[in-house]
Amino acid sequence: MEAQKIFVDYLKQNDLKNTPERMVILQEVMKLDKHFEAEVLFEHIKSINIKVSRASIYRTLDLLVQCDLVNRINFDNTCFYYETTMNKSSHDHFICTECGKIIEFYYSEIEKIHKNITDKFELDISEYSHQIYGKCKDCKQKKSLK
Amino acid sequence: MEAQKIFVDYLKQNDLKNTPERMVILQEVMKLDKHFEAEVLFEHIKSINIKVSRASIYRTLDLLVQCDLVNRINFDNTCFYYETTMNKSSHDHFICTECGKIIEFYYSEIEKIHKNITDKFELDISEYSHQIYGKCKDCKQKKSLK
DNA sequence: TTCGTTGCAAAGCTTTTGCACGAAT
DNA sequence: ATTCGTGCAAAAGCTTTGCAACGAA
Numbered sequence: 376m377e378a379q380k381i382f383v384d385y386l387k388q389n390d391l392k393n394t395p396e397r398m399v400i401l402q403e404v405m406k407l408d409k410h411f412e413a414e415v416l417f418e419h420i421k422s423i424n425i426k427v428s429r430a431s432i433y434r435t436l437d438l439l440v441q442c443d444l445v446n447r448i449n450f451d452n453t454c455f456y457y458e459t460t461m462n463k464s465s466h467d468h469f470i471c472t473e474c475g476k477i478i479e480f481y482y483s484e485i486e487k488i489h490k491n492i493t494d495k496f497e498l499d500i501s502e503y504s505h506q507i508y509g510k511c512k513d514c515k516q517k518k519s520l521k
Numbered sequence: 522m523e524a525q526k527i528f529v530d531y532l533k534q535n536d537l538k539n540t541p542e543r544m545v546i547l548q549e550v551m552k553l554d555k556h557f558e559a560e561v562l563f564e565h566i567k568s569i570n571i572k573v574s575r576a577s578i579y580r581t582l583d584l585l586v587q588c589d590l591v592n593r594i595n596f597d598n599t600c601f602y603y604e605t606t607m608n609k610s611s612h613d614h615f616i617c618t619e620c621g622k623i624i625e626f627y628y629s630e631i632e633k634i635h636k637n638i639t640d641k642f643e644l645d646i647s648e649y650s651h652q653i654y655g656k657c658k659d660c661k662q663k664k665s666l667k
Numbered sequence: 668t669t670c671g672t673t674g675c676a677a678a679g680c681t682t683t684t685g686c687a688c689g690a691a692t
Numbered sequence: 693a694t695t696c697g698t699g700c701a702a703a704a705g706c707t708t709t710g711c712a713a714c715g716a717a
Contacts, residue, residue, distance in 0.1 A: 390695090391697090392690080392691050392692075392695090393692095394690080394691070394696095396698070413681080413682080428699045429682090429699090430698070430699065431697080431698060433683075434683095434698090448654070449596070449598045449654070452598055452600075452601060452706090454681055455682085469642070469644060478638075482637070484630045484634055488628045488630055488631065492624075492628075496615070496658060497658040498656065498661070499661045500653055502654045505649070505650070505652075506649060507635065507644075507649040507650075508646070508648045508649060509645050509646035509648070510644065510645040512644065515644070536671080538671055538715085538716050539716075542672080542673070558706090559706080572674090574674045576673070576675080577672080577674075579706095579707065580672085600706055600707085601707085
């Protein structure tokens with residue numbers, strides 16, 4: 376189902392009002408990259424000459440999280456990141472602490488682990504975060520030459 | 522090796538000073554429960570009538586993270602949590618997004634994945650972060666009752 | 668004596684909130 | 693006419709930082 380319809384229905388069902396601000400925010404959220412910050416969304420909307428306050432950004436993001444159109448995730452304690460739930464694919468990241476290089480990888484075992492833990496503890500998993508930090512091949516070699 | 526020796530050595534090797542505040546903080550960190558907040562450590566030390574400022578708590582925790590005696594973890598964006606690394610096998614966390622409950626778990630497959638990726642990309646892994654977010658059994662049931 | 672360290676308070680940042688005005692139904 | 697939403701600015705809450713006094717080496 377289309378995101379906008381889901382959101383409008385959600386608003387209606389909860390006696391919330393359909394406002395221009397809310398519609399703009401949903402529309403622009405859908406255009407952003409996978410993991411975006413509230414501030415990025417705010418700046419983005421400002422950049423297309425639409426005026427929406429930061430408060431409305433945060434409040435509307437909360438609503439979008441409520442109706443499962445958006446996930447709010449917690450990456451590094453600097454701020455929350457948001458991502459749309461539509462078309463989401465899973466992969467993890469290796470981040471080189473020397474040069475910042477990122478390697479994406481995917482192992483089906485991760486999903487098996489999640490399935491296993493879901494069953495064992497009767498959980499309902501919505502999101503996960505899996506990062507590996509260290510030195511990439513190049514930086515490892517540079518380091519050992521010293 | 523004993524934590525205190527590791528810390529003292531670390532300080533010496535980095536031309537940092539061995540101060541009473543740092544020693545107290547290390548000592549009391551070791552007494553705390555698994556996942557504690559900086560504020561809890563601060564209050565704990567105050568409660569035993571030792572005077573250490575919040576700033577020193579934060580600065581010393583950073584040092585302890587630097588020398589791998591403590592991990593700094595990020596569960597819910599409210600604050601950082603810390604845990605000692607001594608005598609602790611690696612484990613990951615499930616965090617309930619409704620009630621904040623934390624479940625620790627360990628799967629050897631994670632290590633296999635890391636070994637595999639290390640070999641494949643010739644990496645040097647120093648740390649990783651793996652959190653799963655969702656609803657725990659109780660909160661899942663509460664939600665479905667509505 | 669020399670620097671690193673401490674405590675304090677202020678600043679920094681992201682997110683939330685109180686309030687008066689404005690808009691949707 | 694209600695009632696909810698918005699913008700603004702202030703508040704919140706955790707963490708970091710600037711600075712002067714202090715203390716370890």
